[in-house]
Amino acid sequence: MLVTIFFVKDSLVKSNVSEAQNSLLTFNTIVANQVAPFITNIDNEYTFKYVDELIKQNSLEYGSRTLILNNSNEVLVDSYNVLKGTHLNNVEIENAVNGLKTSNIYIFQKDYLLYAAVPIVDRDNIVGTIFMSIDANNIFDKINKFMDKLFIIFSMAIPVSIFISIWFADIISKPIEKLTVSVKTITLGKYDTKVEIQGSDEIGELGKAFNLMTTKLYQVEERRKKFVSNVSHELRTPMTSMKIVSDTLLSSPNWDEAIYREFMLDINTEIDRLNKIIDSLLYLVRVEKDELELNYSITYVNYLLEWVIKTLNPIAHKKQIKLTLTVNNKIQIHLDQEKMQQCLLNIIGNAVKYTPEEGSVTVELEETYDWIIIKVTDTGIGIPEKDLPFIFDRFYRVDEARARKTGGTGLGLAIAQQIIQLHQGTISVKSELGNGTEVSITLPKK
Template identity: 35%
Template sequence: MNLKSVFSEIIHKLKIVNIFRSLRARIFILIFVTGFISCQVVHFAIIETYEGRAVAVRTTEAQTQARILADHLITYGYLQDTSSEIVGAELDMLANLYDGRVMIIDDNLKIIKDTYGISEKKTIISEEVVKCLKQGDNGTTSVYDANNGYIEITTPITQTRITEDESGNEVEVEEVVGVILTSVSTDNISTTLDILNQNASSIELIIIIVIFMFSLFAANILLKPFDRITNAINDIKAGFTNEDISVPDYLETEHIVTAFNQLQSRMKTLDESRQEFVSNVSHELKTPITSMKVLADTLVAQPDAPIEMYQDFMQDISKEVDREATIIDDLLSLVKMDKTAAQLNISTVDVNEMTEIILKRLRPIARKNNIELTFDSRRPVTAEIDEVKLSLAIMNIVENAIKYNKEQGWVKVILDADHQFFTITISDSGVGIPEDSTDLIFNRFYRVDKSRSREIGGTGLGLSITKSAILMHRGSIDVDSVLGEGTTFTVTIPLSYAK
């Protein structure tokens, strides 16, 4: 076998595998196999029912004729004298009627008459015959031999004998004096079964063809809604439309379409957010550059400017450079936060100690702004977290609470925990957040008070970084604020990190 034939065989097998992976092919196979098996079951059920019924009817008829014959045998004393032409004629008629064989057996198991004429005066050893002699009507048997095509029936020959009981009264007693062993041919039943099988096979072939066509039709009809979904998705992918899909044919298609529309809506939102983000980044990076360009052009336009002007302008340019660097640093932090949770460096951390270190770093800023910064630890807390990322998140919240506070204000940090989560609550007496802005403060570059944010050096990225870090820890952050009175951030993080 050459390499080309090997590849051809592999491709052929892959095509077969792909066909059986198709839902359309599976529905077709399911319907077709169900119909085919049903046909086979009905076919064999009819044949078996007919055969059983036909055998039972033929057995009953033969037994009735044999009982009539048994009475005639007693009437004409055939067991003692077999010369009766009437009984002989009846025996031949019975044998010819059922295309079989009739044997008359006396109570000594001697065959006194055989319509075949080959076993007369011989002794027969048969369990059925012995049972019939002993039990009479209760011992009547019929055995169907489908392989050899006959029914063997035993019928007792009984006569009434008058005898006296223990009281001396005359009573009639039935006694078995012989057995009629009848072999009934079932060739006509077999012939009828063959005809039924041929007819049933022809009808079955027609039904299977109909089922085959119906299976193809049903599979295509049932999967048309899914084809419409596929075509609609391909149109959206190709950019021909961005409308929501509607295929309400089945509950399953409704669920698929609803999930896709939700995904599409989310993608639209993300795309709008991305465009807005790029616009904001461009604006935020362009503003310091524009300021530096204006300052530099002013200096270039005044070659004889005094040294003090140069110093003032260079200080302003340095501040703009620092602001540009801060924006870039925050953007890099945000990009890192947007990566998957697999980037977390999880370790077991003493959260009390971590919070103390964060507040220690921020206390100089608080003292500079005359803000009282306090820490209330309700209980020792140890958790599985990324210390660097979560420290940055908590630091951003506390730093904002300090910066956007009132003169002689306060910031309180409370650490608590239960058996599943630990909670860090940061409250302040600051300027507060308008109610219509509480849902927007985590958006990138969003500022409640743009003039004040620029004045204190904010980039509008801190809370976005904070939320990303908290979500990476499978946590949550809630905001409760009253304008002019203060704000409370509640951060909830699981004690154990689950991947």
């Protein structure tokens, strides 16, 4: 506000003084034009008297003091009848003698005076100078009165501004303080922390973003806990089985060889199951660290699907499930054949695994201009709608009891999704409880 007052005053002084100077120079020029024809004959009594009256009348009307000087800077006429016959020397008169119009403002003992001088020109010759001075105090008096009013207004505005600033600071700082407290709470592991959102301004948007972040963190933390729990359970199950079998073997030194072989076979099976879990976990870790590289090669997708169907047919026949492949034409694209085999074995294998006896599993291969589409449709038990968003999560199982019965690590779909994404493709699932499931895999041709 103080800076504003300074610049406003400076601007007003410059504009008002400039206006007064221009006005005085204009009036001075008018008077100079009026007296110009008479200056060369100023020594004549009647001429002098006429010019003197003209000067005094104009000076009275404009409120100025007017002097007429010859080219030697001698005062010929003074509207105050004081300086006649004296010589004057100042910047304005010197400039006028040289043909220039000049006006300046001066201060004498706190009084402001405005000087202006213009040349008197008669028939293209400079025959003298007309010099005017006026009191300029009224200019600054007006400015000072205006500035006093402005200062009063600003003085009243300052406490209002302070009050509004404190009020707004309180409005802004309180949500930030709450947000800070919530952030500190999250650092303690309480990921379900939320902040109260008020308004739709930037702070409100920040609160929404914070709540969204905490929701995601809470979900991630819950999944992490569940993941650790499931991993622990999956690893403990084969370890527990092996422990029971080994304790049983150690409990008696006289087991028959056949029993030893049966128990060792059980231990070997559990070791294979354990290795499968560990391999799957390591595979996912490598994918997440971007350490997994695809070994692309031209692959006939038809033959790849036929190989997978052939591999799974024994399991399908055992459950009397009709496993069919529908292909319209031969399609070849660049794939990592080994990894895509693993992916398809997981997906089609799940369809066979969760389809009841005498059901059917159909695999279709289609193509568009840029994509190939593999659809796996079964008449199985289906997936509840609430579980669909989570089926690609690690160790997620729709029905834990059923999953234990059918076996598996709970990592198959997670690995399948990672492989498809590495191939820059997508996988989606449609399912209805009791009415089967359809899995669609879309892969780019290029």
